[in-house]
Amino acid sequence: MSSSIFIQLVNIFGILTTIVLLAALLTWVERRLLGFWQDRPGPNRVGPFGLLQVVADMIKLFFKEDFIPRFADRPVFVLAPTLVMATMLLGFAVVPFAPGIGIVDLNVGLLFVLAMSSLAVYSVVLGAYASNNKYALLGGLRAAAQTVSYEVFMGISLMGVVMLAGSFNLRDIVAAQADGWFVLPQLLGFVIFFIAGIAESHRLPFDLPEAEHELTAGFHTEYSSMKFGMFFVGEYLSVILISALVTTLFLGGWLGPWLPPLVWFSLKTALLVCVFVLLRAALPRPRYDQLMQFGWKVLLPLSLANLLATGGILLWLQ
Amino acid sequence: MGDVIAECQPPQSPYRAAAEQFVADLREQPGTPGYWLQPDCLDLPTLWVQPGTLLPILIALKRELPRPFRMLYDLSAIDERLRTRRGREQSRQPESDFTLVYHLLSLERDLFIRIKVPLTETDLRIPSITGIWPSANWYEREVWDLFGIDFSGHPNQRRIMMPETWQGHPLRKDHHARATEKDPFSLDEKKERREQQALLFKPEEWGMSRSGETSDFMFLNLGPNHPSVHGVFRVALQLDGERIVDAVPDIGYHHRGAEKMAERQSWHSYIPYTDRVDYLGGVMNNLPYVLALEQLAGITVPPRAQVIRVMLCELFRLSSHLVFYGTFAQDVGQMSPVFYMFEDRERLFGIVEAITGARMHPSWFRIGGVAMDLPRGWEQKVREFIDYLPARLREYEGMVLKNGTVKRRTRGIGVYNTEEAIEWGVTGPGLRATGLDWDLRKRRPYSGYEQFEFDIPTAVHGDSYDRCLVRAEEMHQSLRIIRQCLDNMPGGPVKAEHPLTTPPDRPRTMHDIETLIQHFLNASWGPVMPAGEVCVPVEATKGLNSYQLVSDGDTSAYRARIRTPSFPHLQMIPLISRGLMVADLIAIIASIDFVMADVDR
Numbered sequence: 079m080s081s082s083i084f085i086q087l088v089n090i091f092g093i094l095t096t097i098v099l100l101a102a103l104l105t106w107v108e109r110r111l112l113g114f115w116q117d118r119p120g121p122n123r124v125g126p127f128g129l130l131q132v133v134a135d136m137i138k139l140f141f142k143e144d145f146i147p148r149f150a151d152r153p154v155f156v157l158a159p160t161l162v163m164a165t166m167l168l169g170f171a172v173v174p175f176a177p178g179i180g181i182v183d184l185n186v187g188l189l190f191v192l193a194m195s196s197l198a199v200y201s202v203v204l205g206a207y208a209s210n211n212k213y214a215l216l217g218g219l220r221a222a223a224q225t226v227s228y229e230v231f232m233g234i235s236l237m238g239v240v241m242l243a244g245s246f247n248l249r250d251i252v253a254a255q256a257d258g259w260f261v262l263p264q265l266l267g268f269v270i271f272f273i274a275g276i277a278e279s280h281r282l283p284f285d286l287p288e289a290e291h292e293l294t295a296g297f298h299t300e301y302s303s304m305k306f307g308m309f310f311v312g313e314y315l316s317v318i319l320i321s322a323l324v325t326t327l328f329l330g331g332w333l334g335p336w337l338p339p340l341v342w343f344s345l346k347t348a349l350l351v352c353v354f355v356l357l358r359a360a361l362p363r364p365r366y367d368q369l370m371q372f373g374w375k376v377l378l379p380l381s382l383a384n385l386l387a388t389g390g391i392l393l394w395l396q
Numbered sequence: 397m398g399d400v401i402a403e404c405q406p407p408q409s410p411y412r413a414a415a416e417q418f419v420a421d422l423r424e425q426p427g428t429p430g431y432w433l434q435p436d437c438l439d440l441p442t443l444w445v446q447p448g449t450l451l452p453i454l455i456a457l458k459r460e461l462p463r464p465f466r467m468l469y470d471l472s473a474i475d476e477r478l479r480t481r482r483g484r485e486q487s488r489q490p491e492s493d494f495t496l497v498y499h500l501l502s503l504e505r506d507l508f509i510r511i512k513v514p515l516t517e518t519d520l521r522i523p524s525i526t527g528i529w530p531s532a533n534w535y536e537r538e539v540w541d542l543f544g545i546d547f548s549g550h551p552n553q554r555r556i557m558m559p560e561t562w563q564g565h566p567l568r569k570d571h572h573a574r575a576t577e578k579d580p581f582s583l584d585e586k587k588e589r590r591e592q593q594a595l596l597f598k599p600e601e602w603g604m605s606r607s608g609e610t611s612d613f614m615f616l617n618l619g620p621n622h623p624s625v626h627g628v629f630r631v632a633l634q635l636d637g638e639r640i641v642d643a644v645p646d647i648g649y650h651h652r653g654a655e656k657m658a659e660r661q662s663w664h665s666y667i668p669y670t671d672r673v674d675y676l677g678g679v680m681n682n683l684p685y686v687l688a689l690e691q692l693a694g695i696t697v698p699p700r701a702q703v704i705r706v707m708l709c710e711l712f713r714l715s716s717h718l719v720f721y722g723t724f725a726q727d728v729g730q731m732s733p734v735f736y737m738f739e740d741r742e743r744l745f746g747i748v749e750a751i752t753g754a755r756m757h758p759s760w761f762r763i764g765g766v767a768m769d770l771p772r773g774w775e776q777k778v779r780e781f782i783d784y785l786p787a788r789l790r791e792y793e794g795m796v797l798k799n800g801t802v803k804r805r806t807r808g809i810g811v812y813n814t815e816e817a818i819e820w821g822v823t824g825p826g827l828r829a830t831g832l833d834w835d836l837r838k839r840r841p842y843s844g845y846e847q848f849e850f851d852i853p854t855a856v857h858g859d860s861y862d863r864c865l866v867r868a869e870e871m872h873q874s875l876r877i878i879r880q881c882l883d884n885m886p887g888g889p890v891k892a893e894h895p896l897t898t899p900p901d902r903p904r905t906m907h908d909i910e911t912l913i914q915h916f917l918n919a920s921w922g923p924v925m926p927a928g929e930v931c932v933p934v935e936a937t938k939g940l941n942s943y944q945l946v947s948d949g950d951t952s953a954y955r956a957r958i959r960t961p962s963f964p965h966l967q968m969i970p971l972i973s974r975g976l977m978v979a980d981l982i983a984i985i986a987s988i989d990f991v992m993a994d995v996d997r
Contacts, residue, residue, distance in 0.1 A: 212617075
C-alpha cells in the first residue's frame with residue numbers, strides 16, 4: 079500500500095516538475111528554433127548553447143517590479159494568471175505518458191482535458207477584464223469569442239477517435255491504436271483538432287487575443303513580472319498539452335518499436351511542438367472576423383461531416 | 397562677394413518650356429484675377445496674388461484651366477520681415493511681412509507652380525482653402541502653428557506640430573531657435589499636469605459624439621507608443637466594437653524643427669540634417685537639397701557625380717523598400733520576412749559603408765558633387781549584390797505577396813482611387829498603386845535619370861496590397877538602374893569646378909591659393925549662396941520630396957521649407973480606414989510606408 083502511494087507521489091511530483099521545467103525550457107527552444115529559421119542566432123550567450131537563458135529570464139521576471147495598476151480590479155487581476163497555469167497543469171493529470179507513468183486514469187479523461195483547456199480561457203478573459211485597459215478588453219473579447227467558436231468543433235473533431243476506440247479513457251485510446259494510428263482513419267479530425275488546438279493556446283496564426291501589432295500585448299498589456307511570466311508559461315504549457323494530446327489521440331501515444339515507450343511519447347510530442355513553432359515562423363495572422371468565419375463556416379461543417387462519416391462507416395462495418 | 401557670385405546665371409532649365417506654356421495658357425484664360433509674375437523663377441512660375449483673389453485664382457487653376465493643377469503639392473509661409481534681397485525695381489516683390497506660398501502640381505503638365513500671397517503683420521488672416529483641397533487642412537494647421545497666420549473658415553484650426561500649450565509661433569524670425577536663448581526648462585507638477593491634460597483626446601473637439609444609436613463608442617488611443625505605428629504617431633480611434641467609426645491622426649511627436657535649424661546652419665553643414673528627415677532614405681534626402689542649391693548657384697555637376705548619386709539613391713530606395721516590405725509583412729502578423737529582408741539590407745549597408753563610410757545617414761552628397769570618389773573594388777561589391785538580390789526578391793514574393801492570408805488581409809483594404817490620391821496630395825508608390833504611371837524620374841528627370849532605362853510599375857486597385865506590390869516591383873527596377881550605373885559609370889571628376897562647390901576638390905586645394913582660401917571660407921563661414929528661391933523635387937523613396945530654399949545671399953538659408961511625402965499620406969488615414977477594423981488600420985498604416993521624422997520634420 080505504502081509503496082503504491084510512494085509511486086503515485088513520484089509520478090505526481092515528477093510529472094509536475096518536468097512539465098513546468100519543460101515549459102520554461104520551451105521559451106528557449108522556441109527562440110532558438112525561430113532564430114534558426116530566421117537566419118539569426120537566437121539566445122546563445124548564457125551558458126552552453128544559451129541554455130541558461132531560461133534561468134536568466136526567470137531571475138529577471140522575479141526581480142521585476144510586480145506592478146498592479148491603480149485602476150485594476152486587484153483580486154481578479156492577481157488570480158487570473160494563476161488560473162491558466164493551474165488548469166493547464168490539471169490537464170496533464172490524465173495524459174498517459176507511458177504505461178505506468180501518468181497521474182490518474184479517468185474513464186472520461188478526454189472530456190476532462192477538454193474541460194480544463196476551456197477553463198483556461200477564463201484566465202485570459204478575467205485578466206483582460208480586471209486590467210481595465212482598452213487594449214486588454216479588446217484582447218479579452220477576442221479570446222472569449224475565439225475560444226467559444228473553436229471549442230465547439232475541437233470536441234466534435236475528437237468524437238471520431240472516441241468512436242474508433244470506443245472509450246473516453248486516454249489509455250484505452252492509445253491501446254486501441256496498437257493496430258494503426260488514428261491519424262490515418264481520422265486525418266480530417268487530426269487536422270481540425272490541431273488547428274483548434276493552436277487556437278486554444280492562442281499561438282500565431284491564432285494569437286489574436288494578444289496580437290501585438292494591433293493590441294500592443296492584448297489581454298496581458300498591464301501584466302508585468304511573474305504574473306506575466308505565468309501567462310507566458312501557461313501558453314507554453316498549453317502548447318505541450320495540445321501536442322501531448324495529439325500524440326495520444328492520433329499518433330499512437332507511447333506506441334512504437336525498439337525505443338522505450340516514454341521516449342516515443344516524448345519524441346512525438348517534441349516534433350509537434352516544433353510544428354507549433356514553425357507555424358509561428360511561417361504564417362501571417364488572419365483578421366478577427368476571418369478567423370471566426372473560418373471556424374464556423376469551414377471547420378465546423380467539416381468536423382460534423384467527419385463525425386457523420388466515421389459513424390456511418392463504423393455502422394456499416396458492423 | 398555675394399553680388400559677384402549672384403551674377404552666375406543658372407543654366408537653362410529643361411522645363412522652362414512647360415513653364416512658359418503655362419504662363420501663356422494662363423494669359424488666355426478669361427476671367428483670371430490679376431497677378432504678378434515673379435521674374436527670377438526659372439522653371440517654377442510664381443504668381444503673386446492679393447488675399448482677396450486667392451480663392452478665385454486657385455479655383456481657376458484647379459478647375460478651369462486646361463490641363464489643370466489638381467494637386468496641392470505644398471503649402472507654407474515665409475516670414476519676410478528680416479529679408480533684405482527681394483529683388484530690385486522691376487523685379488521687386490510686393491511688400492509683405494508674411495508670405496504664404498501655395499505650391500501646386502499639374503500631373504498633366506508635369507509642372508509645379510507657386511502662388512504667393514503677401515500679408516501684413518497687422519492683418520495675418522487669409523481664407524482657408526480646405527473647401528478647394530481637403531488636404532489643405534493639415535498644411536494650414538501647420539502654418540497657423542508655426543507662423544501664427546489665421547485661416548478663416550478652417551474646420552479645426554489648432555496646433556499640429558507643437559504641443560497645445562506652446563507659447564509663440566516657432567518659425568517666426570523673432571521666436572528663439574535654441575533652448576539657451578530662454579530660461580532653463582523645468583517641469584513642475586503643475587506644468588506636468590497641464591501638459592498631460594492638453595494631450596487628452598476630447599472627441600467633441602473633433603465633432604465626434606460619444607455614443608451612437610445603439611451603443612457607446614470606445615475611444616482608443618493608438619499610439620504615440622504602439623508597436624505598429626512606426627515611430628511616434630498617435631491615432632485616436634472612435635470604435636464601435638472593433639469597427640472604426642472615425643479616426644483622428646495626431647502628429648508632431650517627432651517634430652525637431654528641421655526647418656528652423658536650416659536658418660542657423662550653413663548651407664553646407666545642413667546636409668546631415670536632411671539625412672535624418674526620411675531616416676530610411678539616407679542620401680536620397682541630400683539629393684533635393686543639393687540639387688536646389690546647385691540650381692541656385694548655377695553649378696553643373698559632372699556626369700560621374702550624377703551617376704554615383706543615382707546609384708546611391710537607388711541603393712537607398714532598395715534599402716527603404718526592404719524595410720517597408722518586411723514591416724508590412726510583420727504588421728499583418730507574419731514574423732519571419734522582416735528578418736530575411738533586414739539581412740539583405742545589412743548587405744546593402746555593407747556597400748553603402750564601403751562607399752561612404754557610414755550606413756544609415758551617410759550625408760555624402762555635397763554642393764557640386766559627392767564627398768569623394770568611389771573606392772577601389774566597388775564594382776565587385778555592387779555586382780555581387782545585384783546578382784544576389786533578384787532571387788531573394790522572388791522568394792519574398794512567394795512568401796508575402798502570394799500568401800493567401802496576406803492577400804485576404806490587405807486586398808480591398810485602404811482603397812483610394814487616382815482622383816482621391818491627387819486630391820489628397822498622394823505621390824510616389826501610393827499614387828502609382830492606383831494605376832497612374834506618374835513617376836517624377838520619368839516626367840521631370842533630374843540628376844541624369846533621363847539616361848536610364850526603367851519601367852514605372854503600377855497597380856490597379858489602390859489598396860494596401862497594391863501599394864506593396866508596386867514597391868516590390870520598384871525594387872526590381874532599382875536593380876536595373878543600379879546595373880546600368882555599374883556598366884556605364886563615366887570617368888572624370890566627382891565634384892564640379894565652381895567656386896561654390898563645397899568643399900572644393902582636394903588636389904586643387906593643395907595646389908592653388910585661391911582654392912585654398914575658398915576652402916577655408918567655405919569651411920569656416922560656409923558658402924555664400926546667391927539670393928533667390930529654388931525648389932527641385934525628387935522622387936524619393938516614399939513620394940515627392942523637395943526643399944524650397946529661400947536665400948537672402950547669406951551663408952545659411954533664410955527659409956528652408958521641406959515638403960515631405962509622408963505628411964499628406966498620413967492625413968488620408970481617416971478617409972480610407974472608416975468602417976474597417978482595427979487590424980485593417982494596422983495594414984493600412986503599414987502599406988502607407990511612412991517615417992515619422994518625414995512627417996514631423
